[in-house]
Amino acid sequence: MQITLNNRLEELEGDRLTVSELLKVRNFTFKMLIIKINGKVIEKSDYDSAEIKEGDDVQVIHLISGG
Amino acid sequence: MTNDQIKKLLSTKTVGIAGCGGLGSNCAVALARVGIGKLVISDFDSVSESNLNRQYFFRDQIGQKKTVALQETIQRIRPETRVVLHAVKLDPSNIPAIFGSCDVLVEAFDLADQKEMLIETMLKVFPDKPLVVGLGMAGWGKSDLIHYRKSDNLYICGDEVSEISDELPPLAPRVGMVANMQANVVVEILLTMARG
Numbered sequence: 001m002q003i004t005l006n007n008r009l010e011e012l013e014g015d016r017l018t019v020s021e022l023l024k025v026r027n028f029t030f031k032m033l034i035i036k037i038n039g040k041v042i043e044k045s046d047y048d049s050a051e052i053k054e055g056d057d058v059q060v061i062h063l064i065s066g067g
Numbered sequence: 068m069t070n071d072q073i074k075k076l077l078s079t080k081t082v083g084i085a086g087c088g089g090l091g092s093n094c095a096v097a098l099a100r101v102g103i104g105k106l107v108i109s110d111f112d113s114v115s116e117s118n119l120n121r122q123y124f125f126r127d128q129i130g131q132k133k134t135v136a137l138q139e140t141i142q143r144i145r146p147e148t149r150v151v152l153h154a155v156k157l158d159p160s161n162i163p164a165i166f167g168s169c170d171v172l173v174e175a176f177d178l179a180d181q182k183e184m185l186i187e188t189m190l191k192v193f194p195d196k197p198l199v200v201g202l203g204m205a206g207w208g209k210s211d212l213i214h215y216r217k218s219d220n221l222y223i224c225g226d227e228v229s230e231i232s233d234e235l236p237p238l239a240p241r242v243g244m245v246a247n248m249q250a251n252v253v254v255e256i257l258l259t260m261a262r263g
Contacts, residue, residue, distance in 0.1 A: 007216055032179045034186055039219050041190050059218040061186075063179040066205045066231040067090040067242070 001054040015054060019047040022058070032063035073258065074102045078147070080257050081105040083169035085157055085185055087133040088112075089237055090201045091175030092123035093246035094253075099141040099148045101254055106141065107169055109153040110134050121239040157181075159188045167193070170260070171253050174200040175246070179230075186221065195220060197256045204245040205231040206238070213244055215252060222256070224248040 001015045005026075012025065019035055019042055022028075035042045036059040042050045052058055068076070082103050084091045087110035095106055110133040114124045128136040134152040141150050153165050162185065166172050172189060176182050182200065189198045203225035204213070212226035225245050231237050 007218075032183050034183065034190075036218060041187070059221075061218070061221070061223065062202065062227055063183045063186075064203045064225075064227065064230045065177060065179045065182075066203065066229070066237050067086060067088050067175055067177040067182075067201055 004057045017052045019050045030062040034061040076261050077102045078104040081169045082253055083107040083166040083172040084175055085109055086175035087137050088177050089121040089242035090246045092137050093243050094173050094250045096123050097247050097250035099145045105149040107151045108134050111156040121237055121242045162188050163192045171197045171256050173249050199249045199252050201225050201245045201249055203227045203229045204241045205229040205235040222252045
């Protein structure tokens with residue numbers, strides 16, 4: 001399936017992925033993240049159930065210390 | 068818009084700044100210089116010597132509350148900018164009241180968990196209010212990695228990878244780049260809003 005990940009078109013295996021699976025596949029290892037699917041913030045407790053489908057707009061924001 | 072129209076418009080705007088460290092102090096000064104009417108600044112900390120490598124404070128301000136020191140500096144630059152101080156630790160219970168009246172909010176915290184708390188709170192309480200965050204500015208060089216991206220009302224400035232550590236300290240040039248980039252995004256949001 002094709003999704004938009006952080007404003008870039010990306011091709012992923014399969015036609016559905018949970019947020020947890022996406023994080024694993026893409027090696028997102030940061031502990032503190034904010035994830036939005038089509039503009040909606042996904043609660044951490046829903047990472048195992050929230051699904052990403054063809055055409056979704058996914059934003060993964062790493063929270064990094066410094067300022 | 069002419070320069071006079073731009074100045075007139077910005078003088079009617081209120082910008083919130085959550086944190087007065089490296090990002091917040093530099094961003095606030097840039098926003099005061101362009102003539103923002105009101106700045107709502109918040110920080111519970113005091114100025115220390117180690118802050119002077121990147122934060123917009125002076126040696127003779129060591130020991131002062133950061134909010135008070137920053138207000139003093141802004142008044143010296145542009146007394147017409149009204150500065151509202153909140154020397155408190157921000158949390159989900161006080162953020163809505165402190166920043167509710169702001170046209171745009173700048174996230175200028177140091178620690179990742181605080182950034183997360185602010186972003187989550189704002190997305191929940193004020194999903195339509197523009198929030199300009201600074202993510203990733205430790206170290207030096209790598210100027211080409213610093214970028215800007217937008218996700219709905221969340222505006223992200225920084226390289227999104229460089230986390231502070233003992234080998235990668237936050238330093239004035241790169242922190243200043245991101246702080247000024249945040250100020251630049253704020254001005255763009257306010258002027259774009261005006262155009263409708």
